[in-house]
Amino acid sequence: MITAVLSPAGWFQVVERMRVKEGVNISGGEADIIIKYLEETYPTTKSTYSFDVRKKVHEAVWRNDMGQGDIYLDVIYATPEYLSSIGAEYLIDEYDLENYHVYIISFTVHEGELDLFDLDKIVYMRSDLGKIATTPPWRLRFQTADKHHFEALVKFRKKGDDAIVKSGIKWFELVIQGIGGPDDRVYRWNLPIVYPPEIEKVSMAN
16 A cells, blocks of 8 residues: 555545445544554645544545455545545635536456556446536546556536536436446435535535
C-alpha cells in the first residue's frame, strides 16, 4: 500500500473495507489512530470531522462489491457533503458538481495485474426515467506501481432534456458492464441521501 498515491478518502476507505468487509477487529478509536498515522505518513487532505461523522457520510455515498474474477470495486458518489466531510471542499468546484453527477470508482485485484478499462464505453447511469452515458472523457486519478489498483473519475450531466435525476425520483443507479465476468455491476442510491446533522448544517450554511 505504500506505493499508492491515494485520494483524500483513500486511507479511510482502505481501513473501512478492512473493518466492514474483511472482518478485521478494529474499533472506531483504533481506526482513527491508524488513519491518522497513514494520513500523516502519506499526506492527504485533512478533515475536521470525527471518525464517526466521516463514517456515516461514507456509508451514505459508498457502494462496493467483492467482485467477479477477483476484481473488487468501490464506488463513491462524490457529493458536496462527502467532499466537505473529507476536507476536500476545493474539489466541489473542480468537479463542477452543480452541473455533473461525479463518481469515484476504485478497482482492485489481488492476483496479477489490472489493465485500465475505457470507462466511457462500459459505464452508464440510470433511473426509472431511463439511462444516460458518461460525459467523456473519464479520468484516471492514480494507479499503483504494481498495477493491483487504480482509481478513476466518471461524470454525467445533471441538466438538460436527458437528465434522469429530477424531483420525485426515488432512486438512481450506476451500472458497470463486463468487469471480471459477464454480469453487470449495479450500485443503487435511494433518494434523498441522508447525512448526519453535522454535515447537513455545513451543506445549508454553504
